[in-house]
Amino acid sequence: MAKSKKSEPIILITNDDDITSPGIRSLVEAVKGLGKVVVVAPDKPQSGMGHAITIGSPLRMNKVNLFGEIEAWQTSGTPVDCVKLAVDKILHRKPDICLSGINHGANHSINVIYSGTMSAAMEASIEGIPSIGFSLLDYRYEADMEPARKIVHKIVSKIMSQPVMDKHLLLNVNIPSVPYKEIKGIKVCKQAYAKYDESFDERIDPQGKRYFWLTGEFKNFDKGKDTDVWALQNNYVSVVPVQFDLTNYTLKKQLEKSKLFK
Amino acid sequence: MAKSKKSEPIILITNDDDITSPGIRSLVEAVKGLGKVVVVAPDKPQSGMGHAITIGSPLRMNKVNLFGEIEAWQTSGTPVDCVKLAVDKILHRKPDICLSGINHGANHSINVIYSGTMSAAMEASIEGIPSIGFSLLDYRYEADMEPARKIVHKIVSKIMSQPVMDKHLLLNVNIPSVPYKEIKGIKVCKQAYAKYDESFDERIDPQGKRYFWLTGEFKNFDKGKDTDVWALQNNYVSVVPVQFDLTNYTLKKQLEKSKLFK
Numbered sequence: 001m002a003k004s005k006k007s008e009p010i011i012l013i014t015n016d017d018d019i020t021s022p023g024i025r026s027l028v029e030a031v032k033g034l035g036k037v038v039v040v041a042p043d044k045p046q047s048g049m050g051h052a053i054t055i056g057s058p059l060r061m062n063k064v065n066l067f068g069e070i071e072a073w074q075t076s077g078t079p080v081d082c083v084k085l086a087v088d089k090i091l092h093r094k095p096d097i098c099l100s101g102i103n104h105g106a107n108h109s110i111n112v113i114y115s116g117t118m119s120a121a122m123e124a125s126i127e128g129i130p131s132i133g134f135s136l137l138d139y140r141y142e143a144d145m146e147p148a149r150k151i152v153h154k155i156v157s158k159i160m161s162q163p164v165m166d167k168h169l170l171l172n173v174n175i176p177s178v179p180y181k182e183i184k185g186i187k188v189c190k191q192a193y194a195k196y197d198e199s200f201d202e203r204i205d206p207q208g209k210r211y212f213w214l215t216g217e218f219k220n221f222d223k224g225k226d227t228d229v230w231a232l233q234n235n236y237v238s239v240v241p242v243q244f245d246l247t248n249y250t251l252k253k254q255l256e257k258s259k260l261f262k
Numbered sequence: 263m264a265k266s267k268k269s270e271p272i273i274l275i276t277n278d279d280d281i282t283s284p285g286i287r288s289l290v291e292a293v294k295g296l297g298k299v300v301v302v303a304p305d306k307p308q309s310g311m312g313h314a315i316t317i318g319s320p321l322r323m324n325k326v327n328l329f330g331e332i333e334a335w336q337t338s339g340t341p342v343d344c345v346k347l348a349v350d351k352i353l354h355r356k357p358d359i360c361l362s363g364i365n366h367g368a369n370h371s372i373n374v375i376y377s378g379t380m381s382a383a384m385e386a387s388i389e390g391i392p393s394i395g396f397s398l399l400d401y402r403y404e405a406d407m408e409p410a411r412k413i414v415h416k417i418v419s420k421i422m423s424q425p426v427m428d429k430h431l432l433l434n435v436n437i438p439s440v441p442y443k444e445i446k447g448i449k450v451c452k453q454a455y456a457k458y459d460e461s462f463d464e465r466i467d468p469q470g471k472r473y474f475w476l477t478g479e480f481k482n483f484d485k486g487k488d489t490d491v492w493a494l495q496n497n498y499v500s501v502v503p504v505q506f507d508l509t510n511y512t513l514k515k516q517l518e519k520s521k522l523f524k
Binding site for chain 1: 307309311313314315316317318320321322323342343346347349350351372374375376381384388389417420421424427428431432447448449450451452453455457460461462464465471472473474475476501502503504505506507508509510511513514516517518520522523524
């Protein structure tokens with residue numbers, strides 16, 4: 001891991017649950033001995049924001065005192081905005097690593113697409129900053145974060161202790177919600193093909209008008225043992241390496257062969 | 263292309279610029295002879311929304327009369343919400359194809375990640391609905407949409423005239439902003455590695471407080487002639503097949519080999 005000249009590595013931390021969530025506090029606690037930590041995170045919940053950026057309105061940013069001696073800023077933007085602001089306006093350089101989370105709830109399989117946690121990490125990766133998103137399979141703010149904290153420390157130490165594998169390194173780490181001693185290990189996986197069977201709960205407001213709430217049942221169509229869903233079901237921590245080149249090369253070849261557009 | 267029983271194929275149309283934009287009107291005009299068109303689109307601009315979904319608040323949806331005899335609904339949600347609402351609450355089935363756009367502005371290269379236009383198309387693709395996002399390289403609402411309309415008609419006709427290649431078929435189509443006769447052809451491409459060199463314009467509001475506007479310069483690092491950026495620079499329409507499995511299989515092998523997490 002490249003260090004800043006004559007100084008500690010800079011660890012940028014963000015999330016999508018908002019800067020006051022227990023998850024980001026646990027992430028800070030887990031890695032604060034490994035470098036100079038700087039927190040830049042949203043001032044309100046941004047779950048499900050995907051890779052949203054704020055282009056039509058201005059952003060606000062304020063320094064806050066939430067993590068003792070650790071420098072921390074809250075912004076009115078999305079998780080992706082936070083990474084952009086951190087690099088351009090706070091650090092004035094790229095951090096050595098960017099960590100996002102710990103998200104309250106799973107971001108395995110197709111959730112990587114919807115996840116604000118992962119999109120912040122992806123933004124850093126596009127910028128050439130090695131980056132990791134962490135999620136715990138427990139939505140509750142009261143969840144025991146101690147096992148996740150240990151796992152985070154282990155993974156970040158390992159990644160930071162060796163030469164940069166890939167400047168676009170991007171990992172999606174999900175942690176099962178079980179006691180530490182029940183975690184069987186850390187497994188490198190592929191993203192499972194799974195999706196939500198969605199439906200909207202239709203209701204009537206006090207003015208007699210219809211409104212809709214999104215609900216959905218998670219369905220895993222992927223029976224492989226090499227997927228993140230399988231790993232988590234079997235009490236492994238799942239690590240999925242993620243890329244931002246979305247080209248479907250198989251379909252590209254097929255289309256070229258078909259001469260459909262000639 | 264699978265047709266609905268004893269009837270025309272259903273073409274779902276959405277966008278991210280909002281239901282009143284000239285781009286979606288051009289898209290409707292371009293394909294209305296090819297099946298039963300139903301429009302479900304946001305009631306306000308949603309550019310840069312990425313794959314955002316609305317989970318923390320309810321959604322509204324109203325039928326509108328904007329396209330003559332064509333059924334149209336506007337919703338308070340994101341482009342992805344529109345696709346979900348269309349399937350569950352309007353069509354009560356999957357459409358035969360989903361088209362998104364025509365976006366006012368480019369969605370080539372890394373823009374696929376930030377684009378609301380493409381995330382709507384991706385949502386449909388995840389659901390097993392063949393899907394295409396269209397973007398014109400001209401931000402202006404006054405842009406001449408006629409060449410784009412012809413290209414859209416050509417591409418959608420071709421895709422619908424043959425058996426379903428892939429139920430998750432997802433194409434990112436960008437159209438250069440030149441007269442029709444200057445368009446050299448349609449080229450199947452890969453996503454260029456390009457990004458924005460971002461900076462924030464820092465200003466002071468009337469109350470004396472700082473605020474920030476995102477600005478950025480587009481930079482293409484990909485010198486290949488097989489990329490969408492190259493195609494567009496050379497007056498080709500670019501077609502990039504897109505996937506939603508974000509696993510980086512190269513890095514996965516590398517990590518497995520390294521035994522870093524053993």
